Amino acid sequence: MTDLTDIATGRARAGVDRPAHRDANVLRWVAAYTASMLGDTVFYLALSWAAVQHGSPAEAGIVTAVSAVPRALLMLGGGVVADRLGPRRVVIGSDAVRCLTVLAVAAVLFATDPGLWLLALLAVVFGTVDAVFMPAVGALPARITGKDQLARVQGMRGLAIRFAAVVGAPLGGLGVAAGGAAAAFASAGLLIAVSVPLLVSVRMRELPADGATAARDTTAWRDLVGGLRYVRRHRVLGPLMVAIALGDLGFVGPLNVGLTLLADERGWGASGMGWVLAGFGTGAGVAALLLTVRGRVPRAGCVAAGAIIPGAAAIAALAHAPGLPAAVGTAVAVGLLTGLSGAMCGALLQTQSDPAYLGRVTAVAGIVSLGVAPLSMPLSAAAIGAWGTGPVFAVSAAVCALGGVVALCAPGVRRAELPK
Numbered sequence: 001m002t003d004l005t006d007i008a009t010g011r012a013r014a015g016v017d018r019p020a021h022r023d024a025n026v027l028r029w030v031a032a033y034t035a036s037m038l039g040d041t042v043f044y045l046a047l048s049w050a051a052v053q054h055g056s057p058a059e060a061g062i063v064t065a066v067s068a069v070p071r072a073l074l075m076l077g078g079g080v081v082a083d084r085l086g087p088r089r090v091v092i093g094s095d096a097v098r099c100l101t102v103l104a105v106a107a108v109l110f111a112t113d114p115g116l117w118l119l120a121l122l123a124v125v126f127g128t129v130d131a132v133f134m135p136a137v138g139a140l141p142a143r144i145t146g147k148d149q150l151a152r153v154q155g156m157r158g159l160a161i162r163f164a165a166v167v168g169a170p171l172g173g174l175g176v177a178a179g180g181a182a183a184a185f186a187s188a189g190l191l192i193a194v195s196v197p198l199l200v201s202v203r204m205r206e207l208p209a210d211g212a213t214a215a216r217d218t219t220a221w222r223d224l225v226g227g228l229r230y231v232r233r234h235r236v237l238g239p240l241m242v243a244i245a246l247g248d249l250g251f252v253g254p255l256n257v258g259l260t261l262l263a264d265e266r267g268w269g270a271s272g273m274g275w276v277l278a279g280f281g282t283g284a285g286v287a288a289l290l291l292t293v294r295g296r297v298p299r300a301g302c303v304a305a306g307a308i309i310p311g312a313a314a315i316a317a318l319a320h321a322p323g324l325p326a327a328v329g330t331a332v333a334v335g336l337l338t339g340l341s342g343a344m345c346g347a348l349l350q351t352q353s354d355p356a357y358l359g360r361v362t363a364v365a366g367i368v369s370l371g372v373a374p375l376s377m378p379l380s381a382a383a384i385g386a387w388g389t390g391p392v393f394a395v396s397a398a399v400c401a402l403g404g405v406v407a408l409c410a411p412g413v414r415r416a417e418l419p420k
Contacts, residue, residue: 041168283335
């Protein structure tokens with residue numbers, strides 16, 4: 001009997017791949033990813049709630065932030081692990097560990113009240129596993145569909161993230177209301193558990209090497225250094241990483257702490273801030289849906305770089321919106337443009353990378369977004385306190401736009417295309 005994997009590989013070599021949104025194999029992966037992201041959303045809500053209930057606001061803040069430390073410190077190593085072991089194996093193992101850990105903490109919370117130390121330990125474990133999980137997730141789409149479908153997969157992934165953000169928070173709130181933090185943690189663990197059998201059922205395709213395949217007899221350290229050197233010397237990936245770093249630096253501050261301070265300054269209140277965030281999410285969702293339906297976007301490098309600049313202008317305009325409806329409309333434009341640019345950047349990272357380096361390339365991009373960009377939040381808050389929202393949003397927009405300029409000035413990025 002012919003093996004199903006051989007059939008899938010034969011179909012890929014014959015160039016008869018189905019569109020990603022009609023491919024059952026891709027849809028199983030999207031379902032697994034959605035379940036995992038829902039579990040993440042519920043988990044972080046439950047962690048925040050439990051930390052607030054067991055400690056002071058400052059202690060709760062430390063507990064919720066501590067997971068970012070191992071994630072940032074270990075993600076480059078996680079990229080090496082994903083490339084050496086294969087992203088499918090790493091994603092399945094990571095989700096299994098996250099599921100069992102969260103369910104174990106839920107069981108302890110049902111039985112006793114251990115205090116903040118257990119929550120802090122859980123956050124550290126979750127962040128450590130995330131450092132391996134995230135690069136593997138980024139490297140996986142290229143193993144389940146053709147290069148010509150990766151933009152569409154990025155759109156589907158964006159829809160999954162938006163769905164998890166919209167649905168996960170109410171689910172977590174229901175869990176807390178029904179049985180406290182323990183019930184919410186149990187819900188998160190069960191949602192993550194749903195992803196494991198779906199991931200096991202996903203078939204991997206055989207990827208030809210583009211030239212510099214990683215030798216398996218090298219050390220992990222050499223693989224790490226080699227991955228960084230590969231990104232730095234690549235005519236598309238190097239400047240694209242700089243553009244992503246500048247774009248995120250200018251985006252994260254205004255759309256997080258800056259928006260909170262702007263809503264307070266304008267008297268919009270928490271509900272008004274929620275409407276602005278909903279506008280951003282709507283715009284990003286529309287961009288993801290557009291890519292899911294359309295698939296390939298011509299002149300992807302120019303689109304990725306060009307969308308950043310008007311998106312930056314919309315960020316600056318947000319601080320000067322005459323009222324809440326105008327702010328919501330501006331937020332829709334920000335979400336649409338940055339969502340389109342982000343999806344294009346993600347597709348280019350995957351299609352331009354040698355398959356042997358995908359995990360490490362994804363890890364570098366993750367470090368840029370999760371390690372560098374959050375530094376802008378305390379700086380934005382301090383600057384707004386000194387100079388107000390208008391000047392700080394303008395400077396943030398200029399930094400964001402500079403990322404687009406860097407990408408447009410790089411011939412490799414400017415001429416980059418997604419495969420047909």
